[in-house]
Amino acid sequence: MDRKVAAYICRGCSIGDALDIEALMEAASDEFEVDVIHDHEFLCGEEGCALITQDIQDGANALVIAACTPRFMTDTFTFDGCHTERVNLREQVVWSHEPNDEDTQMMAEDYLRMGIIKARKIDIPVPFEEEVDRTIMVVGGGITGITAALDAANIGHDVVLVEKETQLGGWMNRFARRIPHEPPYREPQPVDLSALIAEVEQNERITVHTEASIEGISGQPGQFDVKLKANGSSGEFRVGAIVQATGWKPYDANRLDHLGYSASPDVITNVEMEEMIATGQITRPSDGQPARKIAFIQCAGSRDEDHLPYCSAVCCRVSLKQALVVREMDPEADAYILYKDIRSPGQYEDFYVRAQEDSGIFFTKAEVTGVSVGGDGHPRVEAEDTLLGEKIELETDLVVLATGMVPNAADSESIRKLVDAEAVIAKGEEGAQLNKAKQTFEDLNHLTDTSLLNLDYRQGPDLPVFKYDFPDSHFICFPYESRRTGIYAAGCMRAPNDSQVSSEDGSGAALKAVQCVDLTSRGEAVHPRWGDMSYPDFALDRCTQCKRCTEECPFGTLNEDEKGTPLPNPTRCRRCGICLGACPERIISFSDYSVPIISAAIKAVEVPEEWDEKPRLLGLLCENDAYPALDTAGLKRIRHSAWIRFIPVRCLGSVNVVWISDALSKGFDGIIMIGCKSGDDYQCHFINGSELMETRSENIQEKLKQLALEEERVKLVQLSIDEFERLPEIINEFADEIEDIGMNPFKGL
């Protein structure tokens, strides 16, 4: 279909008062030959929209709307079958610049040119649509996995539930009592999973595999091919998305020498205490006599830099429960809870109060210094009362160590390093690489066969872990987001918690999995570019196998063939464009976002040939945070230098360095890139996009040196979305700096 570009300039919201609209229209029609051009007093009103609709009926299919920010009136200016390119004349031009000023006019003309060029070059994405399997695979048959399976099945999805043990239920099978999860939150509750397990087994949509392990998963969302070994035999099947609910294991109490675990059989863990409660008898393991004086040591190996630095969030309530159950089983028994802080948040405070009301449960805020075996052979707890500053010694029958939870997750990135090292060793070519590989092998050999999912992904066989081996998302606002599209972590392997929260977590992760297959079936992206139908195209004939794209994709989208050529998996893609930024050969493109499209926009700017007190700056702006911040500055009518021209990018990581050289050869005097915070507390929606740009910036600085250009000409800034007052200052300071440095010597060449 022929492209017919129609451009519209809105005069509303002071645009018409601040700019020479006729001159703008002339620029658009003369130089850029748009097919149709109109101005309107109120483009987003009924009449304005009718004008656009009429042009579409007459064949217009690429629209340039020069009006307000694309973040405003989005629906109003979206028309089926047409690409809409928004030119932000309102927030970024007239609301933040001197009205009826030559520089403001030049800026508006440049933005209009950029918009028209983009509209000429952008193709409407054609979605990637292939047969999608809508089955959800749930890995792990504990309370989290059971809930995930049932919820997905209940809304119409087939489910494969994979459990490594002989039966479903996980830890909950071994526990007799649980924390109360509903009002009045006071008494320990019985545990009975049999009804839930029966519901799973009777559900026609759910296939259960026990004694199962995953031998391999290849493919991509909608098309994951799973090899499973279960009950001794192997099978293969296809699923659409995966919930990983592989649970937790108790922290190894053998590492807690100072707490006497190996010194006395009468020192047990909280998990062993659960099993003892289930037997109906609380006794000293050493002699089978009733245990009547029981000490619970909280944070045993938790909140401890030498062991688990984090808090497992449940151990306080577990000990409250165990103390109450012990007292119920034997009213003559006393429980001593030695704690750092009692953590019973929310309504669980009622449960804590219930335990405090019990005259046989004693709470002491204490730092336990050690557990030894007394003369009578029973454990003796030594502690310092942190409130009174006194030493305490407690003769006990039984010590329960409230140990924390360790996730059953695999360290994907380290396993990948190990596999790579093994490959180098197998090759056997002498040299520094081999020595390094041998060292890596030695360091990581213990991870052999620890993969749980065995994903056929270049970047490693499991979900990348975040901190303390939990594959948590690190996003406060998006707790289920993982770095592997279509695979969602849930339950205690994602974050330590109780059975209620784990069960809820299973529901949430199952919903993410369901969404993933739904969206994938329509060729649409999942969070954060929800609904985006574009996906990257690789001109592989020009690929030099540098592997930057396969390494840098935050989502492990790309596999490699033997030579290192990327093997795309479009449904794993989140459309951030980081691969596009990484590629030195510029072979990666989206139909609506590519190196040529942005280069053309850069080149569309009319750069005055002489310095002439009109320097030009290019701003590459992250569309997620920096762009809205600039809009907000405009809304507040805060001014910034009129020398700059902004181009929004999907992520700073999607910035290809060729854009920098394009800008410099075009005659721009300075380039500023503004993106999200990187580092441990990163705010980048694509995890490490802005961090990658930092690395690439170092290379840019090298190139600047080679060209004998000042390194200050290219600047990288990190900004939060709420720093809308700082942003104009940053721009103005940059303009001052460039003024001091002077003209780009390549200008006009």
Place this chain on the structure above:
Amino acid sequence: MSGNGGRGTILVIGGGISGITAAIEASEAGSDVIVVEKEAFVGGRVARMNKYFPKMCPPACGLEINLRRFRTNPRIRCLTLSEVEKITGTAGNYTAVIRRNPRFVNEKCTVCGECVDACPVERPNEFNLGVTNTRAVYLPYEMAWPSRFVIDGGVCPGTECGKCVEACPYGAIDLAMQAETMEVKVTAVIWATGWNPPDATQFEGYGFGEYPNVITNVMMERYASINGPTGGKIVRPSDGEGIGSIAFVQCAGSRDENYYEYCSGVCCLGSLKQARYVREQYPEAEIHIFYIDIRSPGRLEDFFTATEADEGLTLIKGKVAKITGDPAGGSLTIEAEDALTSQKITRTVDMVVLATGMIPVGIGDTEVESDIQIDRHGFLVGEQPVAGLFATGCARRPADVATSVRDATSVAMKALKFHVE
């Protein structure tokens, strides 16, 4: 809104972070969603916060992404300035009566701001604690969505003034707009009505309302925010001066049989976060935190450990008994008592922040035909015994943002199943 062959229609009551999340997550799985928000904008409590712990990142960052998903999803219909009056029916077939209060500004509004310049009436800006004013026609805050002005019907003289009507070039102002009621059919209902801070004047001995330099944690968020009443500068409310010392009083009215017996679960981390706000602005300030237990579960422990390492910060385990000072301003004296040692501790500081908890909104004034299970603290049970009714976020349990989002996603999943034939 219906007939999409999708997964039913869910009514979400409340457009805070939990309601927004429930709506987005359910709609992205194929359900239609109607969100009813009583204020003029969505975002609720988080829109009023400065930063989230533990990343110290601005709420607007996640809201920007979520609101993009929210506003561009054709399955979501958001009714602001609206309240649910009545819910009848059964799972798969509920009817809700919704009252839509007038905004007096229609969808033609472009936020150009001409009306503001014309408006002669001022009103206290409740978004900023009433410290600053807006005109009667106002934008709730810079990044508010819907980005559309609203007129405070309580102070606007209406058609007898009409200056804004004349000033608006787009015919966006309709002073004759009336409240309307509408009826919708839905398959399930999710209460995401959130929480309110308690009235801190009730806490005896804490001097809130009496001493201007005693503020609450919710107020502190506004003071620290760039779009807050002081442009983000933390100062003593009495005289606008900087501070040399500050105290955070944990469990102010919480875990207390005289007021609210439950723990709100977030105030410890909230105060640790606010201690960081203070430190950023005042490198030398003395910071005291009076606490019963520090509750920082999971890897939030790292946030506690890192904040605790601040040498100018002292943690005092003790319940504050009394705060005294000068009603005209000036410094404050805190008396705390250690329950075990009965030792008295006193500290004199420039400013006190009361870490008050969350009071659940519950079902509010909505008349519900079915029995709703509410615990003794006012929180709604998440999965109600009556099928198809749910509560999420802080309507269900006191929770931080990450927990609320996780919970809202899970409840959205539960609500989806009620369309199944």
